Amino acid sequence: MGVSVTERIGGGCLCGDIRYAISGDAQLQLFCFCAACRRRSGTDGYAGYMVKDEVFSVLQGTASVYERSSEVGRTVQLHFCGRCGSNLWGATELGLTSVAAGSLDDPELFQPDRAVFLHEAPTWARVPEGMA
Numbered sequence: 001m002g003v004s005v006t007e008r009i010g011g012g013c014l015c016g017d018i019r020y021a022i023s024g025d026a027q028l029q030l031f032c033f034c035a036a037c038r039r040r041s042g043t044d045g046y047a048g049y050m051v052k053d054e055v056f057s058v059l060q061g062t063a064s065v066y067e068r069s070s071e072v073g074r075t076v077q078l079h080f081c082g083r084c085g086s087n088l089w090g091a092t093e094l095g096l097t098s099v100a101a102g103s104l105d106d107p108e109l110f111q112p113d114r115a116v117f118l119h120e121a122p123t124w125a126r127v128p129e130g131m132a
């Protein structure tokens with residue numbers, strides 16, 4: 001699974017203030033349908049393109065940060081553009097940066113193979129076939 005990365009992957013927010021680069025393969029690619037992701041995204045859930053912290057770098061701009069404690073007591077820092085509101089990435093304590101797949105310049109790089117927190121998904125969630 002996954003695309004082998006031979007050159008840097010780019011991404012950023014809608015208004016263009018914030019740009020990032022990824023220089024390594026995704027470790028996990030998933031949909032999360034938890035209530036927090038639903039609320040944050042404004043739709044059924046979240047598409048996470050998760051990479052090791054060390055391959056993720058901010059090229060331009062300063063993201064706004066909202067820090068929250070998860071249900072299991074971990075702290076996650078949610079980064080978003082304070083100007084245009086785009087969700088960009090989440091930094092966890094697990095050594096992985098969860099990049100919002102929709103912020104990738106090439107959204108086709110996202111090849112999810114699992115969905116989590118399905119029990120919190122609204123009935124109208126668009127769960128891909130085979131992941132329900």
Ligand SMILES: [Zn+2]
Pocket residue numbers: 013014015016017018081082083084085086
């Ligand atoms: Zn922006």
Ligand SMILES: [Zn+2]
Pocket residue numbers: 032033034035036037038046117
């Ligand atoms: Zn979630």
